[in-house]
Amino acid sequence: MELPQIGDWHDFAGLERLQQDRLPAVLAAAERSPFYRKRGISALPEQPLTTKHDLREGYPFGLLACDRADLATYHESSGSSGEPTASYYTEADWLDLAERFARKWTGITPGDTMLVRTPYALMITGHLAHRAARLRGATVVPADNRSLATPYSRVVRLLHDLGVTLTWSLPTDTLLWAAAARVAGYRDFPALRALFVGGEPVSRAKKARIGRIWGAPVVEEYGATETGTLAGECEHGAMHLWADRAVFEVQDPATGELRPAGRGSLVVTPLFREAMPLLRYAIEDEVEVEYRDCPCGWHLPTVRLLGRGNNGGLTQLGLEELVFALPDDFGVWFWRALVDGPSVRVEIEVPDRWRTAAVATLTSALHAAFPSFEPLVVPVPPGGLVPHRLLTAPAEVMKPRGLFRAGEDWDRALQYY
Structure with a gap:
């Protein structure tokens, strides 16, 4: 399966032709899924939305469109917006996923050392960054933020001593590292050349502050476990949807109408998905999508993430x-x-x-x-x-033990992490 690359199209009309040429294969793949076979396949403009409820109802393999033997990985979302949803990918799916993540304007090279500070567990995020870094030949430091083996004190030591050049984390995590580095007395991280961030909405002011603190550009991306990376920044600071790898629509909150652009809830149809095709997947994120020329010349729509929830205009x-x-x-x-x-x-x-x-x-x-x-x-x-103890705590890691000495806490014999 040949994947499109930036530069394969030269205007928005060419991008639309690329999408339309790919859609028949997407619909054919969906016909192999029990969920879509039962629902019925129609042209994309007539296709109803696929919701998170549909994914939960289809747990675990109701949307599987390939043989189980062809699966490479199984994942579940964090469940931050309700019960987790299941997702699964083939090796071909993973090439598309990794390439999308690797589309960083700063580049990822064999000379880079990349610290991955997002979960490696059932969520896709840590695995995605790891695969993308290895695809480009970089060295990976797997500093999972759900592991007690890598507290903040250890993270800043790794950043400093290994000469880490790239990082992947939540935006807020970079501030916690900076606080931990200050407490530990680390002053200089000259190798660091970019911080990749995602997983939470981040304001321009916060990104700019993080960049000044670390003396490196902060490169944002947007995605989900069910879809992988959906958008990334260009060097001019615009967030571009990867519309050569997915069709994006916006649902008007008042009318329910689906449009190519505007303000509303984002709807996604991945174009290169073997294991789990998704037709008009309602990702439940509020966005504003615009088709406009950008100095980067990518000819991809821009997206502004508005976050979820609103308290009378206070966000x-x-x-x-x-x-x-x-x-x-x-x-x-x-x-x-x-x-x-x-x-x-x-x-x-x-x-x-x-x-x-x-x-x-x-x-x-x-x-x-x-x-x-x-x-x-x-x-x-x-x-x-x-609390300062959060920034200075040492690693607390145990392995299973059966034999203890007097005075040791043998109630923890089978508690290990």
């Missing part, structure tokens, strides 16, 4: 933008907020010398941005939201 991204717009000197890296009716309480970690200025500046910004809310900004000392 996490909107709050985050204001928090990270505070001057760098204030040292505000960590925050949390609680909405209670018309009031919003925002707690920020801030050193004593900047407390008054930070509270006044953020309170004024909140009043201006969200006039229907009454803000209360509460300063807490460093360590108040992110």
Whole structure:
């Protein structure tokens, strides 16, 4: 199966032709799935949505479109928006997945050492970055963030001592590393050339702050366990949907109408999927999609992620933008907020010398941005939201044991992690 590469089309019309040429094979693959066979296959514009509920109802292999012997991996989502959903991939699927992740404008090369700091368990994220890095010949440091073997103190040691050049993590994790490095006395990470981030909505102000802290570009991507990477940034900071590898539509929240662009809920039809074809999969993320020329010349639609949920116009991204717009000197890296009716309480970690200025500046910004809310900004000392013990804790790893000495905790004989 030959996969399209950036440069194979030269305008949006060429991109649409590529999609239309591929769709018959997508529909044929879906006919091999018990779920779609039962539902019935029609042309994509007549096809109903496939929902997360459909995936859960089809657990575990109701959407399988190939022989079980051809599967390479099985995965489940984190379940952050409800019960987990199952996904599975063949080796051919994995080539498409890895190539999409590897589409970083900074490049991934054999000379790179890449620290992967997302889960390797049932979710796809750690495996995806690992495969993409190896596809490009890079050395992988598998620092799973669900493992007690790699606490933050160990992560910053690895970043420093191994000369890590690339990282893959949640955006917030990079701030925790920076805090742990500061506590541990690490000052310099000269090898680091880019931080790849995803898995949570991130404001422009927060990305810019992370980039200044680490002295390296922050490259965002967007995807899901059910689909793999769906979008990535170009060097001009625009987030582009990989529309040569999937058809994207936007569902109007008021009418339910599906359109190629606009604001609404994202709907995805992967174009190269053997094990588990998905037709018009409703991913349940609110986005804004636009077809416009970009200086990068990729001729791919742009997407802006709006996040999920809305509290009367008050969003996490909107709050985050204001928090990270505070001057760098204030040292505000960590925050949390609680909405209670018309009031919003925002707690920020801030050193004593900047407390008054930070509270006044953020309170004024909140009043201006969200006039229907009454803000209360509460300063807490460093360590108040992110305890120092979290940043300095050593690895706590045990193996199964049967024989203990007097005074040892033998209640943990079969507890290992």
